[in-house]
Amino acid sequence: MVHDACTGTRKSFDKKFRTRIFHPVAGLIFLTFLLFTHAALAASGGLLPDQPVHFDPASTIVVGGDRAYPPYEFIDKDGNPAGYNVDLTRAIAEVMGMKVEFRFGNWSEVRAGLQDGHIDILQGLSYSAQRLQSVDFSPPHTIVHHAIFARRDTKPVRGLEELRGKKVLVFQDGIMHERLKQLGFAKDLVLTPTPAEAMRLLASGQCDYAVVAQLPGMYLIRELHLTNVVPVAKAVVSEQYCYAVNRGNRELLTRFNEGLAIVIKTGQYAEIYNRWLGVNDPPRVTRELAIRYGAMILVPLLVILAVTALWSKTLHKRVAERTTALAQEVAERNKALEELKRHQDKLIQADKMASLGTLVSGVAHEINNPNGLLLLDIPVLKRVHDDAGEILETHFQEHGDFMLGGVPYSEMREEIPRILDEMQDGAQRIKRIVNDLKDFARKDMGQKTLIDLDAVVRTALRLVDPTIRSSTNHFQAALHGSLPNVRGNAQRLEQVIVNLVLNACQALPDRECGVFIGTSYQQDEGVVRLQVTDQGVGVAEEHLPYLMDPFFTTKRDSGGTGLGLSVSAGIVEEHGGALQFSSAAGSGTTVILSLPVPHRSKEA
Structure with a gap:
């Protein structure tokens, strides 16, 4: 197994898998779903404890993960934990002040490690009612889509029911192993220790189909150069992907739920999600492709123009068509500019909140409360010192120097007023900085x-x-x-x-x-x-x-x-x-x- 501290340097994901699959609108909808789910669960007490919990920040939490489940979690080429789950866990640990240690291995071993107590929490486990009997789940932090893969020469299928009676490769102890057993596929399943082994066996011709999570499957096709394997049915099953602890360990789960909510609200979740599970760049039209299609259009057009006797009429018609197209382009551009202007304030606010992090949303109120007590109490202490000063000075004149707080009074009578003034100035500065932060983060309406x-x-x-x-x-x-x-x-x-x-x-x-x-x-x-x-x-x-x-x-x-x-x-x-x-x-x-x-x- 591989270990890693939360403070370690995150290694970059393999550049060969920078292409992404999900549409940004889907990401926005899913992010809204996460916020709604978390709020609903918090209100109902569904997955969160009813009472406040106490947590020892000095303890190290052992986080379990699969060593071969990219891009969610995997061991990179340098032997370090990497992936979407790892970055999300590190972000949660940072905002909650927790120390975490990653322990990666084969999935069956990691699942067993959670049950026997060697692992405190799993950072990626699909939700199911059967698993709920032994573990407690956090709100889902993403949705994992599963696909059916086959060789190019294999008859395509459209869903799981068409696999009945066929030998199907599936990742052992994964959620699809559980789902297919429930559907009565148990006798036809060929189990593999990793998704990579399932894809290799499929490419070698040992079975006709494999059911694997869509993103890991696409990554393995690229990484292992399995050019004869393609997805034939995408998103046949979609599963909620959560953190999980042994049933009853609600104190630890609460800390991760709270951290997940903060990471979502501060925008860190969106950055991590887009980094690992974002969208494809739009395909670019190459110069050669543009020339080819241009030739396909222009050559027939030139032939038509050469044999027609209606050159003038045709020319005027084309000019009119071009004028209409230009007018439409201008209208679309103006519409795009209006849309950009409408969203500008939202972009500005998002950038401001990314700079401030969680300081304003989670800490400003807690700073102002004790600081307010300081601002109230320090003037009282100054008045007490002023009233007691004459008595202390009389005692000093009559009996000589004496110790006050471990320091001779002859020194402290000059130091105490200075210390009280510095304390009051410092408290005022804290209040001013917090107010500046709150004003900076508050969404303005653009008045000048x-x-x-x-x-x-x-x-x-x-x-x-x-x-x-x-x-x-x-x-x-x-x-x-x-x-x-x-x-x-x-x-x-x-x-x-x-x-x-x-x-x-x-x-x-x-x-x-x-x-x-x-x-x-x-x-x-x-x-x-x-x-x-x-x-x-x-x-x-x-x-x-x-x-x-x-x-x-x-x-x-x-x-x-x-x-x-x-x-x-x-x-x-x-x-x-x-x-x-x-x-x-x-x-x-x-x-x-x-x-x-x-x-x-x-x-x-």
Whole structure:
């Protein structure tokens, strides 16, 4: 068996299986289904305990998985656990503060390990009433579709009933083994220890059909070069895919259910789902194919035009048809632009929530409650100290120095007021940062007012202060201090500045490289400027023209989505401003944000 800690580096999925199968609309529907299911279960108590549970964060949870079930879970070429289930478990463990250890092996052994207590939880088990007798299930985190595979020369079938009386290969102890036994296929089943063995036996001609999960089957065809095997019936059965624990272990299941709900709401689930189970890229029309079909159309057309005596009439007809087509294209493009505009606010909000993670949704309230007590109690302590100061000072004058809290009073009488002031200032700063985060995450309606860009920059820097401190020892901010106001939306401009500073920090190779941010007023041009410069790895020259394109990113391997700069560019354009990038590989990057200063008459 293979072990792996949650903090280990995730290995990339085999690039040969980057093609995906599900449509994005289906993914959106399924994500909605997950949220609804989780909420319903929580309300009814179906799979969740009725009382709060207590969990020891220092314990390590052993997570079991199948070593050969790609793309859901498998051992990669470097011997490490990988796949959709693994990434989802790591995300849940991170948001819940849990330590997990992956233990992979043959599926039968892993199932047995759960029952005898060597494994705490299975990260991928299909739901069934029979299994419910021995395990408890989480809400489903995805749906697994199963397909019937056959050799190319085999008679195709449309469903499971057409397999009756035929020898069928099936993965032992998998959900389809259980389903087919219930349907009375037991005597005709040929069991294999892994889906890969089932596909190999099918390709060799030992049986005519195999029932395997659709995604693993397609992957194995590619990986094992089984060119004579094809799916003949897709999605014949669809099963709910869940986490599972031994029956009664509801405390552990509750933690995973809570973590799954957080990961879904913060957008991490959608990223993981799309990374492993996303959609096919649309097929591209090659130049050769375009030339071939163009020739097939143009040659007959030229023959017709050469023999016809109605050239003028035909020409006018074609011009009219082309005019109609162009008008239709313009109408479709305008419709697409309107649709894009309608969804822009949703994209902006999604990007903001991805930056904030779970901080605002899960922690802001818990921070404000104890911090509010500090803000109430510290002034009381200051008044108590002031009242007691005269008594302590009299005692000091009459009896000499004495110990107070393990420190001589002669030192503490100066330190205590300073400590109380620092405590109150720190509590006020915590409150201000939390309020800034809540304002940043709150969906705005796009109203524009006169704002001070320096104030917006200061608020944005407070939001990303932890990232700055953890990324560099050399951060410098030089704000103008008396900039003219610009007309805009403070929350949206904060988002732009946060994205630019985060990108600068992420580009730094080590903490000794620095980041500079400054503001200035170009009176001759009538604009205020924000400059962000980093000493990072820079951007290759060929990538510069595409930095603000949607979904273009040079950090996809580290989780980049390619939406940050695209959304930022749209916000800046709405404000009548501009973003300029200058960079070279290995020499850092400079970004300049320019915003127009409104005329005095317009301000009035």
